[in-house]
Amino acid sequence: MSKILVHGGKKLNGEVEVQGSKNAALPIMAAALLAEGGVSEIDNVPDITDVQVMSAVLNNLGARVLFADNVLTIDASSTELSTEPPAKLVGQMRAVILVMGALLARCGEVSIAMPGGCAIGSRPIDLHLKALKELGAEISLDYGIIHARVEGKLKGGFINLDFPSVGATENAMIAASLAVGDTVIENAAKEPEVVDLANFLNRMGADIKGAGTERIEISGVERLAGVYHEVIPDRVEAATYLLAAAATHGKVKVDGVIPKHLQSLLAKLREMGIAIAENGNSVTIDASQPFKATDIKTAPYPGFHTDTQALILPALLVADGTSIIVESVFENRFVHIEEFVRSGAQVQLNGNMAVVEGGFPLTATTMNAEDVRSAAALVILALVIDGESEIDGVEHIERGYENLFGKLADLGAEIEAIVEF
Numbered sequence: 001m002s003k004i005l006v007h008g009g010k011k012l013n014g015e016v017e018v019q020g021s022k023n024a025a026l027p028i029m030a031a032a033l034l035a036e037g038g039v040s041e042i043d044n045v046p047d048i049t050d051v052q053v054m055s056a057v058l059n060n061l062g063a064r065v066l067f068a069d070n071v072l073t074i075d076a077s078s079t080e081l082s083t084e085p086p087a088k089l090v091g092q093m094r095a096v097i098l099v100m101g102a103l104l105a106r107c108g109e110v111s112i113a114m115p116g117g118c119a120i121g122s123r124p125i126d127l128h129l130k131a132l133k134e135l136g137a138e139i140s141l142d143y144g145i146i147h148a149r150v151e152g153k154l155k156g157g158f159i160n161l162d163f164p165s166v167g168a169t170e171n172a173m174i175a176a177s178l179a180v181g182d183t184v185i186e187n188a189a190k191e192p193e194v195v196d197l198a199n200f201l202n203r204m205g206a207d208i209k210g211a212g213t214e215r216i217e218i219s220g221v222e223r224l225a226g227v228y229h230e231v232i233p234d235r236v237e238a239a240t241y242l243l244a245a246a247a248t249h250g251k252v253k254v255d256g257v258i259p260k261h262l263q264s265l266l267a268k269l270r271e272m273g274i275a276i277a278e279n280g281n282s283v284t285i286d287a288s289q290p291f292k293a294t295d296i297k298t299a300p301y302p303g304f305h306t307d308t309q310a311l312i313l314p315a316l317l318v319a320d321g322t323s324i325i326v327e328s329v330f331e332n333r334f335v336h337i338e339e340f341v342r343s344g345a346q347v348q349l350n351g352n353m354a355v356v357e358g359g360f361p362l363t364a365t366t367m368n369a370e371d372v373r374s375a376a377a378l379v380i381l382a383l384v385i386d387g388e389s390e391i392d393g394v395e396h397i398e399r400g401y402e403n404l405f406g407k408l409a410d411l412g413a414e415i416e417a418i419v420e421f
């Protein structure tokens with residue numbers, strides 16, 4: 001368990017560059033397993049624990065993975081890939097479930113434990129399994145291990161997702177790339193990370209059209225090969241700096257972003273009366289003036305991103321007026337609120353709705369983080385509060401941020417890391 005001490009009460013100021021996207025890099029790593037020949041060179045990959053875990057999974061399966069200077073090299077050409085990812089690693093994070101589609105397509109079978117991940121909801125994988133069944137997989141569950149196999153090759157099929165699940169869309173796209181015949185995914189997720197995965201697969205030789213819309217069409221091909229690909233910028237990391245600047249009434253330029261990927265957040269910040277300027281691949285926020293409350297409802301892309309829901313709460317606590325947050329993607333993504341309340345934050349929780357009163361005094365305290373985004377949200381809260389706050393459980397941050405504390409320190413934050421054994 002790691003903890004930090006934050007000496008808050010200072011406005012953030014300066015310029016910061018964002019890392020590559022965690023949620024784009026992880027599915028791309030799983031998809032690299034499809035390459036029978038050549039080596040995949042994946043650039044702009046953040047050095048975070050989720051990438052380390054996924055690398056360990058791929059290594060265990062028989063791929064050769066090297067990581068240096070944010071470039072991952074994956075050689076999956078072995079003809080003897082294992083089809084049993086180690087349960088200990090699968091239990092550590094959600095995205096490992098994406099190797100399921102890859103191994104089924106490449107090897108015809110896979111046995112995998114239920115994946116782990118953040119404490120934000122029950123996170124079933126029924127839509128992943130339904131999609132793979134539509135492609136011809138036979139699936140059974142035995143003592144918590146999912147066994148999936150197909151006689152010969154997967155076959156193209158029609159997949160209608162009940163909800164535009166990001167992971168189920170990605171698993172289906174990966175699997176269908178090597179299936180015999182055509183696949184349609186209806187009600188597909190439209191997130192930028194899905195598009196980045198499709199771009200990577202197409203470069204490998206796949207035939208995918210419509211990624212980024214609700215209907216994705218995939219014509220299966222016989223063989224895929226390793227290629228070079230640069231991962232898109234991390235829109236959640238970018239949102240973290242924008243929202244830390246907002247909450248501290250600071251002024252920060254965030255570089256290396258694709259502003260279009262941040263539109264729902266930028267629109268909300270403008271609605272609150274915060275000055276936002278977009279210029280090429282940068283967004284500058286100037287929150288030096290007082291700003292007002294707003295209402296937020298999370299939704300699949302291009303709606304307000306659930307991963308930034310916790311991150312905007314500190315800004316709403318310093319805004320003028322009452323805000324309402326409705327979480328509609330995950331059923332339990334308000335775990336951080338109990339910790340926020342310890343600082344005197346006025347937040348009333350009612351099911352999937354939180355009522356936030358802005359402008360009340362906040363006091364330094366000890367808080368505990370339960371997942372990657374609520375950990376970052378607590379750090380932002382502590383940056384707002386005068387005095388010294390302690391945050392426990394900050395190891396969750398390393399799942400998704402390569403250098404959050406260093407980058408915040410460059411913007412003027414005072415953070416002291418304490419590692420406990």
Ligand SMILES: CC(=O)N[C@H]1[C@@H](OP(=O)(O)OP(=O)(O)OC[C@H]2O[C@@H](n3ccc(=O)[nH]c3=O)[C@H](O)[C@@H]2O)O[C@H](CO)[C@@H](O)[C@@H]1O
Nearest residue numbers: 023095123124125126127128165166167168306307329330
């Ligand atoms: C590694 C990664 O990219 N993680 C992101 C991905 O997670 P992930 O891919 O797990 O998120 P999904 O879009 O699949 O989940 C959205 C909702 O659908 C439900 N669901 C999902 C699959 C399924 O088989 N059955 C089912 O009921 C989930 O419980 C959740 O309530 O998208 C989420 C939604 O933008 C983000 O918060 C996560 O950061």
Ligand SMILES: C=C(OP(=O)(O)O)C(=O)O
Nearest residue numbers: 094095117118307373400
């Ligand atoms: C919820 C997240 O990640 P994961 O889906 O990997 O748990 C996240 O990145 O906010």
